[in-house]
Amino acid sequence: MNLSKELSTRQESARHAAAKDYTEYFSFSRKSSTVVILIAILVVIGYFIWWLNIPFIEDIFTAGTITLIMALGFQLFMGNSGVLNWSYVGYVGIGAFASAIFSMTPSFKAMQIPTMYPFLVNLHLPFPVALVAGAMVAMIVAALVAWPLMRLSDAVGAITQFALLIVINVLLSQWSQITNGPRTFTLGGTRLTSLWVALGVAVLVIIIVYYFKESSLGLKLRATRDDRYAARSSGINFVAVRYYAYVVSAFIGGLAGGLYSHYILSITAASFYMGELFMILSMLVIGGSMSVSGAFFGTLFVTLMRQFLRQAENFLTRSGFEASGSTEIVVAVLMIIFLVWQADGITGGEELTWEKIKRRLPNGKKSREKVSKNVKQEEKA
Amino acid sequence: MNAEILFEFVINVLSMGSLYAxxxxxxxxxxxxxxxxxxxxxxxxxxxxxxxxxxxxxxxxxxxxxxxxxxxxxxxxxxxxxxxxxxxxxxxxxxxxxxxxxxxxxxxxxxxxxxxxxxxxxxxxxxxxxxxxxxxxxxxxxxxxxxxxxxxxxxxxxxxxxxxxxxxxxxxxxxxxxxxxxxxxxxxxxxxxxxxxxxxxxxxxxxxxxxxxxxxxxxxMGGTPLLIGFIAVVIGGMHSLPGSVLGGYVYAFISNVLSLTLPSSLLSFRDAFMFAIVIAFLVLKPEGLLRGNYQEERVG
Amino acid sequence: MNNNPVLQISDLYVAYGSILALHGVCMEVHKGELVSICGVNGAGKSTVLKAIAGVLKPRSGSIRFKGKEVAGYKPEQLHKMGMALVPEGREIFPSLTVEENLRIGAYGRRLDKSFAADLEDLFNLFPILKERYHQAGGLLSGGEQQMLAIARGLISKPDLLMLDEPSLGLSPALVDQIFELIIELKSRNITILLVEQNAQRALAIADRAYLFANGRVEYSGQPQELMGNVDITSVYLGHNGGDV
Known part of the structure; x- marks a missing residue:
């Protein structure tokens, strides 16, 4: 149904183009408004926080933005394909370790991780290149293993992805020639992921994820989500479309991982396991997994809530109550509540567009009239 | 001597396998x-x-x-x-x-x-x-x-x-x-x-x-048994009760064999090997060793 | 025919998601009657049975069973009240033996002497089931599976037996057998609601008939009238009223 809605909107816009209804393009009601709105919100908040210049709040924003990138990459595959992708945080981990290894100086690596393979020790790339190279590693791993897994759906698919996450986790936590094994991996040096770096990447990723969803590949993928068999009978090779999305998703995950490791500066394999997975899953569920806006507002909402709860938790602990860990409980309960009563999240699985904002504005009556006028014009055409 | 090792192996497999089953x-x-x-x-x-x-x-x-x-x-x-x-x-x-x-x-x-x-x-x-x-x-x-x-x-x-x-x-x-x-x-x-x-x-x-x-x-503590359960279920067959029991014993067998045969440098990767086997099983034989009569939805 | 119908449906609306499948259906079945529902594919025949049996929740309207309003009841509750649906495609439990299939059919019944007597009676109707008693249901032939499905419905001694396309996918000889069986059941005064695409055959044995089209009752009344009416048969049932 989503698909048919989508197709009809497309036909509609084609009709508009034919009618040379230029006002439609300038009136901001076309789909690109979503990207502009999301980026605007992010940049405005980022600029304001940078202007405030309070390190504590800046840190929260930077970490939140990295999480946003993670959630967007997660949404790109899971939201559009409907396949639960437990292995995603594994790629975040791969990107985190790989980009760190690329960017660290050889002398520091030799000192920190004496067991490391010599050819890795001598590798040294500037931070931006290391970031992209780390994401490429995650993407290549995904590209190598994913093809046979894309056929599987439902319970079998879920267990497979889960097993893959465990394999990646065991490798990250045991392969001491690369990751320092179960010990903490320290990057050294200064924090390279600044507020602006995270923000810049996030803007890029919003654009990528949004236009992926709107592309013909994204449309095909969403068609397989709505009805796998119908999509297949219309000639969509669902294994292939899932595969491409999975690989792109792994790239964005790797990017987020690289930003994360250069932000937090010391990582272990355990940072990229069930806890992280649960966090981004809760963001997607609460925001609405089917839309980019859902991932965006889910991240915003959960990040703010977690910060608030964390403070409350610290306060309680200081006052003598043992409360650490209660944040996750609240988030988990909230997630279940959303699944029961609002399964499509706060966005209802739809994108935030300029049209919708206009309708909510106090003088919304006017714009509603405009909309109905537009509808009438359409009917004439 | 050899018989004793074999017998110890059998007891290990049976006792671990029973728990896993x-x-x-x-x-x-x-x-x-x-x-x-x-x-x-x-x-x-x-x-x-x-x-x-x-x-x-x-x-x-x-x-x-x-x-x-x-x-x-x-x-x-x-x-x-x-x-x-x-x-x-x-x-x-x-x-x-x-x-x-x-x-x-x-x-x-x-x-x-x-x-x-x-x-x-x-x-x-x-x-x-x-x-x-x-x-x-x-x-x-x-x-x-x-x-x-x-x-x-x-x-x-x-x-x-x-x-x-x-x-x-x-x-x-x-x-x-x-x-x-x-x-x-x-x-x-x-x-x-x-x-x-x-x-x-x-x-x-x-x-x-x-x-x-x-x-x-x-x-x-629930994490490890859950993972073991997943593996055993996948090996045995998700839709078959006898299959899942069999899967538990097969898992214990494979895991014991890996423990005995893997060089010590690779022993810490045992779980990775186990789960790689699981993935291979799911891809090649999603119905497990014993299949039930439930028709799994699968497109290939 | 007394005034209290076993089943009385009025103004029933049923939807799959946002697509409406039944538009205000009204019908009734009286005790001891054999009522047949005919119509082409997609007319809403199976949908109405599923709604009656509680598999589909009606959007609005009323379903009264033995005088009680039952719209929105669960399938298991309705079964307990005396409904039995023999589903389309037989849907027997393939890995369970014939015996076990029948025992699920008798769910909620005590396994006492009267049960044994009923079972013996069923074996007279379906001797093949006695032969195959300990075989897995999935190993039976299509006709045998249909017998098992009907027997599984009968073992609960229903006040209303609903048969959904019992002749579907069976060879002509077996179809004859199934219809003979339905006549036999009717002679035992069992109330039957029969959905069939094979309209000619169904109408020949029915007391009354409903003709469905596009989710509505297009015609209801005596089967002879329906068969006699060339317009209706050609428009709604295909040229010669289904295959003969």
Whole structure:
């Protein structure tokens, strides 16, 4: 149904183009408004926080933005394909370790991780290149293993992805020639992921994820989500479309991982396991997994809530109550509540567009009239 | 000498395999009836483990009573988690159920950390559990033989229930075709509750032997048995009760063989090897060693 | 025919998601009647049975069974009240033996002497089931599976037996057998609601008939009238009223 809605909107816009209804393009009601709105919100908040210049709040924003990138990459595959992708945080981990290894100086690596393979020790790339190279590693791993897994759906698919996450986790936590094994991996040096770096990447990723969803590949993928068999009978090779999305998703995950490791500066394999997975899953569920806006507002909402709860938790602990860990409980309960009563999240699985904002504005009556006028014009055409 | 090594290997495989068989059976009972891969199953074991710990440390109850109450705790958590968390999703998508079970698992883990302690607690174990027995020249703790015996008894009882009681026959029917079973008057809620109760009961039995083996309980202890259950279920077949039992023993066999044959430098990667085998199984043979009669939706 | 119908449906609306499948259906079945529902594919025949049996929840309207309002009841509750649906495509439990299939059909019944007597009676109707008693249902032939499905419905001694396309996918000889069986059941005064695409055959044995089209009752009344009416048969049932 989503698909048919989508197709009809497309036909509609084609009709508009034919009618040379230029006002439609300038009136901001076309789909690109979503990207502009999301980026605007992010940049405005980022600029304001940078202007405030309070390190504590800046840190929260930077970490939140990295999480946003993670959630967007997660949404790109899971939201559009409907396949639960437990292995995603594994790629975040791969990107985190790989980009760190690329960017660290050889002398520091030799000192920190004496067991490391010599050819890795001598590798040294500037931070931006290391970031992209780390994401490429995650993407290549995904590209190598994913093809046979894309056929599987439902319970079998879920267990497979889960097993893959465990394999990646065991490798990250045991392969001491690369990751320092179960010990903490320290990057050294200064924090390279600044507020602006995270923000810049996030803007890029919003654009990528949004236009992926709107592309013909994204449309095909969403068609397989709505009805796998119908999509297949219309000639969509669902294994292939899932595969491409999975690989792109792994790239964005790797990017987020690289930003994360250069932000937090010391990582272990355990940072990229069930806890992280649960966090981004809760963001997607609460925001609405089917839309980019859902991932965006889910991240915003959960990040703010977690910060608030964390403070409350610290306060309680200081006052003598043992409360650490209660944040996750609240988030988990909230997630279940959303699944029961609002399964499509706060966005209802739809994108935030300029049209919708206009309708909510106090003088919304006017714009509603405009909309109905537009509808009438359409009917004439 | 060689015969002794072989015999030790056999006892290890049988005792580990019995434990794993019970774990995977607990998962498959729920999966068969409502197609739910229950991530919270590991926490059922944890709940039972903590009850064993509290009763063992703070009371002087005799061991059989402690064990019985521990098993009842597993039954209770299985029953109530279904009632509170899973029942509202019955009509919804499987993914929603899956995500919910994941959330329930997280909630229970955090509750243990918060309410009890994030650190592990030593569980008292009855002395006869660790009594060393010499059998055909092999020395093994008695609990290894007890788990084998317990499994035989439990499996026999379960087979009798599933084959000869109306409830058991109805459960088998419901796991093949839930809607038709309901049309024949089989109550949906009873079937699902029964599946979760049996699942919790098995988790309770597993908790006794698991905590006896590790000697402690901690909030995250459910993770490992859950993963073992996943592997065993996948190997044996997700839609077959006998398959899941077989899967438990096959897993114990593979894992013991890997322990004996892998060079020590690779031993820490054993789990990675296990799960790679699981993935290969799922890709090449999604129905497992024994396939049930449920028609899995699969497009290839 | 007394005034209290076993089943009375009024103004029933049923939807799959947002697509409406039944638009205000009204119908009734009296005790001892054999009522047949005919119509082409997608007319809503199976949908109405599923709604009556509680598999589909009606959007609005009323379903009264033995005088009680039952719209929105669960399938298992309705079965307990005396409804039995023999589903389309037989839907027997393949890995369960014939015996076990019948025991699920008798769910909620005590396995006492009267049960044994009913079972014996069923074996007279379906001797093949006695032969195959300990075989897995999935190993039976299509016709045998249909017998088992009907027997599984009968063993609960229903006040209303609903048959959904019982002749579907069976060879002509077996179709004859199934219709003979339905006549036999009718002679035993069992109330039957029969959905069939094979309209000619169904109308020949029915007391009354409803003709469905596009989710509505297009015609209801005596089967002879329906068969006699060339317009209706050609428009709604295909040229010669289904295959003969």
């Amino acid at each position: 019970l774990i995977s059976l607990g998962l498959v009972f729920v999966f068969g009836i409502c197609q739910l891969v229950n991530y919270a199953y590991g926490e059922y074991i944890t709940v039972s483990g903590y009850v064993l710990y509290f009763l063992g440390v703070f009371t002087n109850l005799p061991w059989p009573v402690v064990f019985l109450l521990g098993i009842l705790a597993g039954v209770a958590i299985g029953f109530f988690s279904e009632l509170v968390a899973f029942r509202p999703f019955r009509e919804r998508s499987l993914d929603a159920l899956l995500v919910t079970s994941f959330a329930v698992s997280i909630i229970l883990q955090r509750l243990f950390q918060l309410g009890i302690s994030p650190r592990s607690k030593a569980v008292p174990v009855p002395a006869f559990f660790n009594l060393n027995i010499q059998l055909f020249g092999v020395i093994t703790p008695l609990r290894n033989l007890l788990i084998i015996g317990t499994t035989i008894v439990l499996l026999t009882v379960l087979v009798l229930i599933m084959k000869y009681t109306t409830l058991g026959i109805a459960m088998r029917g419901a796991s093949e075709n839930f809607v038709t079973a309901r049309l024949m008057g089989v109550p949906a809620n009873l079937m699902i509750s029964a599946a979760f109760i049996i699942s919790g009961l098995l988790a309770g039995v597993v908790a006794i032997f698991w905590s006896a083996r590790t000697g402690s309980v901690e909030p995250m």
